Amino acid sequence: AQSVSQHNHHVILSEAASLELGCNYSYGGTVNLFWYVQYPGQHLQLLLKYFSGDPLVKGIKGFEAEFIKSKFSFNLRKPSVQWSDTAEYFCAVRSGSGNTGKLIFGQGTTLQVKP
Amino acid sequence: DTEVTQTPKHLVMGMTNKKSLKCEQHMGHRAMYWYKQKAKKPPELMFVYSYEKLSINESVPSRFSPECPNSSLLNLHLHALQPEDSALYLCASSQVPSGVSSYEQYFGPGTRLTVT
Numbered sequence: 494a495q496s497v498s499q500h501n502h503h504v505i506l507s508e509a510a511s512l513e514l515g516c517n518y519s520y521g522g523t524v525n526l527f528w529y530v531q532y533p534g535q536h537l538q539l540l541l542k543y544f545s546g547d548p549l550v551k552g553i554k555g556f557e558a559e560f561i562k563s564k565f566s567f568n569l570r571k572p573s574v575q576w577s578d579t580a581e582y583f584c585a586v587r588s589g590s591g592n593t594g595k596l597i598f599g600q601g602t603t604l605q606v607k608p
Numbered sequence: 609d610t611e612v613t614q615t616p617k618h619l620v621m622g623m624t625n626k627k628s629l630k631c632e633q634h635m636g637h638r639a640m641y642w643y644k645q646k647a648k649k650p651p652e653l654m655f656v657y658s659y660e661k662l663s664i665n666e667s668v669p670s671r672f673s674p675e676c677p678n679s680s681l682l683n684l685h686l687h688a689l690q691p692e693d694s695a696l697y698l699c700a701s702s703q704v705p706s707g708v709s710s711y712e713q714y715f716g717p718g719t720r721l722t723v724t
Binding site: 539 | 716
C-alpha cells in the first residue's frame with residue numbers, strides 16, 4: 494500500500510533559522526506530490542505541488558521543495574523562517590493513473606517558530 | 609473565487625440525533641471530497657464524488673451518508689453517531705483528475721463535530 498512518511502514530528506526553530514522538513518513516500522509509479530499547511534484555527538492551504546518537470550518547485554511564502562525520484566523524497570525547505578510560519582505541515586501524495594483524486598497524507602509536522 | 613464553504617462551523621449532537629453537514633463550492637470543480645481529521649492527525653479520506661457520483665467510499669460506517677445533489681453542493685448526513693466520531697470534518701474540491709495529471713484539492717474550514 495502507498496504510504497507517506499514525515500520524519501520530523503515536532504520542530505522548534507528560532508526566527509531566521511533555516512527549515513527542512515522531510516517527506517518520503519512509497520510508490521514506484523508516477524506520483525503527484527503536495528505540501529499543505531494548516532495554520533492554527535485555519536483551513537488546509539496548498540503550499541506547493543509537483544506534477545512533472547523541474548524537480549525544484551517554488552511555492553507561496555518563500556517555501557520550496559525538491560523532488561528526488563531516486564530517494565522517493567519531497568522535502569520542504571525555507572531559508573529563513575518567521576514566527577508566522579508556526580503551523581502544522583502535511584506532505585501528501587496522489588498516485589498516478591485513473592480519475593481518482595485520492596490523497597495519502599503523512600502524519601504531519603508541527604513547526605513552532607520562536608520569536 | 610477559490611473558496612470552499614462549510615456549514616455549520618460547530619455542531620454538538622447526541623447519539624440519537626440526525627444532522628447534516630453542508631459544503632459548497634463555485635469553482636466549477638466536479639470532484640468533491642469528505643475527510644475526517646482528529647486533533648494533531650492528518651485528514652483521513654471518507655468519500656469521493658466525481659461528476660456527482662460516488663466514486664470512493666473508504667469503508668465508512670453507514671451512520672455517515674454522503675449526498676451530492678448537484679455539482680456545487682456536497683452533504684454529509686449523520687445519524688446515530690458515536691462519541692469517537694467527534695472530529696473536524698473537512699470538505700474539499702478539485703477538478704477531476706485525468707490520467708497521470710492531478711489537481712490540487714481546495715479545502716474548506718471544516719465543521720467541528722462533538723458527539724455527546
